[in-house]
Amino acid sequence: MALLKSLKARKSDLSKPENQLAFLNNGIFKEGKLPLFKDKIAETGNFPLKPRKLEILQLNLGYMCNQVCSHCHVDAGPDRKEIMSRETMLQCLDVIRHTKAHTLDLTGGAPEMNPNFRWFVEEASKAGIKDFIVRSNLTIILANKKYHDLPEFFKKYNVHVASSLPFYKREKTDKQRGKGVFNKSIKVLQMLNEVGYAQEGSGLKLDLVYNPAGAFLPANQGGLERDFKKALKEDFNIEFNSLFAITNLPISRFLEYLIASENYEDYMYALVDAYNPAAVQNVMCTNTISVSWDGWLYDCDFNQMLELKVNSKVKHISEYNETLLNNRQIRISQHCYGCTAGAGSSCQGTLD
């Protein structure tokens, strides 16, 4: 079910990262029924987990969102006021100009809701980054007149749009993300197609991101992509480039859901069961740095939500140093099993 308020606004115990981490360390893991993630990756010599080459700089422009999806690992919503300031953006721009990363990835909440979003995209696009991704929840584009021209704006700056759509049918999408979300998402996908997204020869990329709507893991990404392509084309004449299947990590609102629906243990067993040692070397944190709205540095967006700052002398964008950061050890806990299940997944989808 889609929710009305964030954990934070509801003053839920789980809104505190330390409580989530305590939960993930206790129970079945403390009792030894399931192995700790650190012991699991040690079996194949991957502990401590270290970064490889930095490829992606992911900036979280704020936790504000027009939706309150029940699975959201950000605990985003209209009631969240954390937003990246122009000052922090200037510090980010400085880093973007010098980074060796080839991909810039803007996320949120709904990044478009940041009042400096357009200015920032314009500035960042001048830095010559190869792949410039904006993660859009789609519905934001219809949420207010001032966002209606975003497809044109994205096109102008050759932004690569990655948008979430949990299913190609209405019912499941609306259950997870809220009533009406499906119809709006379809409309916006059509608008993106109209300006050229995912059309042959346009060079404008539109990817879909799929999260399971419940306590189960995503199936094979290729099969899902085929099903989505067929259904969206036949039913709505929509085209997109690739589908990325992402496993929901047991943190934040998804953790709340797992506990409340009494699926937590089964879900953790399923994740551990699906553990794939080959996926460990390619988890997102090995090629990404995640920056929070207030400029702190994290191994990934999930660690950001758990407030696990990078284990490095350099912890803030204002003192950014890529060489030092690349020598860090990645901070892990049991939520990391979500990144190594099956083919493995990250914000980039299944790892090849």
Added chain:
Amino acid sequence: MSKTYYNSEDLRKFGEITEWSEELGNKFFDYYGKVFEEGALSAREKSLIALAVSHVVKCPYCIDAYTKDGLQRGITKEEMMEAIHAGAAIESGATLVHGVQMMNKYKKLSM
């Protein structure tokens, strides 16, 4: 605590049957795994067949497992329910077709 014959946590222990008969257990799980791979039938189609059979043999473990498997594969609840009806129809047909045996016997015994 109430005692039941079926305990959902036991499904996780299914693999343990190999401990008491390694060769046969392994052979079974290899076979099982192979059956559900993509083949002339898609893994998706086989998942629906498995769901229908789970109901016919009334195995609560299999029902849990293949409902979840179906969700993972994006199988809709309408497809799942139709698959169960296909199983149920065969099951009731199998009962009713024995009615012919009853009719044959009835006729033979009657003057």
